[in-house]
Amino acid sequence: MRQTVISAIRHESGKIPYNVELTTEKRHDLCEQIGISEDEYFSWSGSHIEKADYNTGEYINPGFYKDNFGVIWNRTGLDKDIGVVEKPLITEDNYRSYNCPDVDEAHVRNVTEALLSSKLGTLKLGKISMTLFERAWGLKGMEALLIDLQVNSNEVEYLLDQIMEYNMKIIDIALEYDIDGFYFGDDFGTQRGLIMSPEVWRFLFKPRFKKMFDKVKSKNKFVALHSCGDITLLLGDLIDIGLDIYQTVQPEVYDLNKLKSEFGKSLCFWGSISTQRLLPVATKSELIDTVNKTLDIMGAGGGCIASPTHQVPSDVSNENVLTLIDLLRERSR
DSSP: OHHHHHHHHTTOOSOOOBOOOBOHHHHHHHHHHHTOOGGGHHHHHTOSEEEEEOOOEEEEETTEEEETTSOEEEOSSSOSSSOEESSOSOOTTSTTTOOOOOOOHHHHHHHHHHHHHOOSOOEEEEEEOSOSHHHHHHHHOHHHHHHHHHHOHHHHHHHHHHHHHHHHHHHHHHTTSOOOEEEEEOOOEETTEESSOHHHHHHHTHHHHHHHHHHHHTTTOEEEEEOOSOOHHHHHHHHHTTOOEEEEOOTTTSOHHHHHHHHTTTOEEEEEEOTTTTTTTOOHHHHHHHHHHHHHHHTTTSOEEEEESSSBOTTSOHHHHHHHHHHHHHHTO
């Protein structure tokens, strides 16, 4: 399985690797129906990529999760896996007094060693979600941070540098091990375009991502980035600083033929199967037809990891999940 993914990243035509990840609720429901434990789901699904998640935290009350940066996420609503911020920790008065936590080196080593102990033969990636922008707005609040990007960039830079240095320490520790690369998560897009201007992104975020990417690439490892929405205007910049894999590629946002034509020689695309407009509503035959057409486009000449665009949510039927996995198993052989 690992070599299948590497061949796809390197744009060697052939088999199409895949990953099918589920939300907590969907995984519980599906596993109950097919009679396996939730811990068995990943190996049963045949997914080709495993990730070591370095984020830490704990539930302090039912439905309320406190991450290691001190942010409390309310998960009592529909979103049980991320939630919404209860109260920003950073205000105009304490930008410079807030300190990022110390990296839990033991945790980084433990989850990396657990990842590498897997006998599934998968590609193995370290994972830093909420890499820069998401971590900053989680601490400051989305609206307040977006204002600060325009009028208070010195303070934003101070915060981003703190977060970046925290991430760099994790990367340093993880790269002591024989992982295959790093997966970063940061949503910069909406379905109509970027959340911020390209100029703001290039000034505040590009150089910091470059430092993190450079560290990974210095060890000849792969770099993957998740970003929801339409980030077409950033793809050239991301290629310039070393991105290998772009995830999540929403087909309701992108013209897949155009995306493949313009960037397919430089990027491997991970995703392309819509959890918004396909999986929740398609009949079995519609699902099979659409996925096959999608993979014919995205898999031409390699450079494709087939996957739902996000973790499959609870509004997708178990039948459609099972149909998708069966189809992806077939296309990966």
